[in-house]
Amino acid sequence: PAASLARMGALVGGGSAAQIDGVGHFFEALGLAFQIVDDILNLRGFRGELKSRGEDIAHGKVTLPVAKALSRLSLERRRALWSLLQRKTTDQGQIDAAIDELEACGALAACEDDARRLVEDAWSRLEPLVEDSLPKLMLRSFGWYVLERHY
Numbered sequence: 001p002a003a004s005l006a007r008m009g010a011l012v013g014g015g016s017a018a019q020i021d022g023v024g025h026f027f028e029a030l031g032l033a034f035q036i037v038d039d040i041l042n043l044r045g046f047r048g049e050l051k052s053r054g055e056d057i058a059h060g061k062v063t064l065p066v067a068k069a070l071s072r073l074s075l076e077r078r079r080a081l082w083s084l085l086q087r088k089t090t091d092q093g094q095i096d097a098a099i100d101e102l103e104a105c106g107a108l109a110a111c112e113d114d115a116r117r118l119v120e121d122a123w124s125r126l127e128p129l130v131e132d133s134l135p136k137l138m139l140r141s142f143g144w145y146v147l148e149r150h151y
Contacts, residue, residue, distance in 0.1 A: 002027040002028070002030060003025070003027045003031065005027070006024050006026070007020050007021075007023065007024035009023070010023045018129050022125055022130070023126060025125060025126070026122040026125070026139070026143070028122070029121070030143060030146050032115075032118055033115040033116075033119045033143075033146050034146050035064075036064055036111050036112075036114060037112075037115055037147065037149060039063040039065050039111065040111055041149075042054065042055055042056045042063070043065055043099045043102060043103075043108060044099075044108070053092075053096075054098070054099050057085065057089075057095050057098055058088060058089060058095060059088060060086060060087075060088040062085065064111050065102050065108055066081070066085070066102070066107075068106075068107035068110050069101065070082070072105040072106060072107060073101070073105055077101065081101065084098055115146075116147055119146065119147055123143055126139070127140075
């Protein structure tokens with residue numbers, strides 16, 4: 001939705017075909033990065049505890065951090081993590097242990113890298129298409145905000 005709305009705005013604003021495509025691609029990347037960061041925050045915890053830490057694990061969700069961990073863990077640890085997800089446990093001790101394992105195997109750091117790469121690559125594509133201006137600076141800042149949010 002964000003990419004479509006951005007494309008519509010660029011079209012109505014008189015953007016060139018390249019600008020319309022560039023801004024759409026940028027907002028698509030922002031949307032994906034936002035979700036990745038949200039998945040990471042769910043595991044590390046939100047400032048002010050707006051959501052329960054590890055809520056996705058308790059609900060048995062296979063998020064990008066879990067998928068990355070499954071590709072990095074030993075067969076035994078993958079089976080244990082998969083079993084935990086299937087049980088949809090509410091035991092915070094088990095959830096915390098799973099989160100520690102996701103952190104230790106580098107899955108969360110890899111997801112952070114993926115989110116940053118998405119935004120930076122999309123910005124590199126958009127940046128030369130838009131003249132220097134306050135709106136351009138605001139777009140760039142919004143990209144950083146998506147990557148650095150902690151709520």
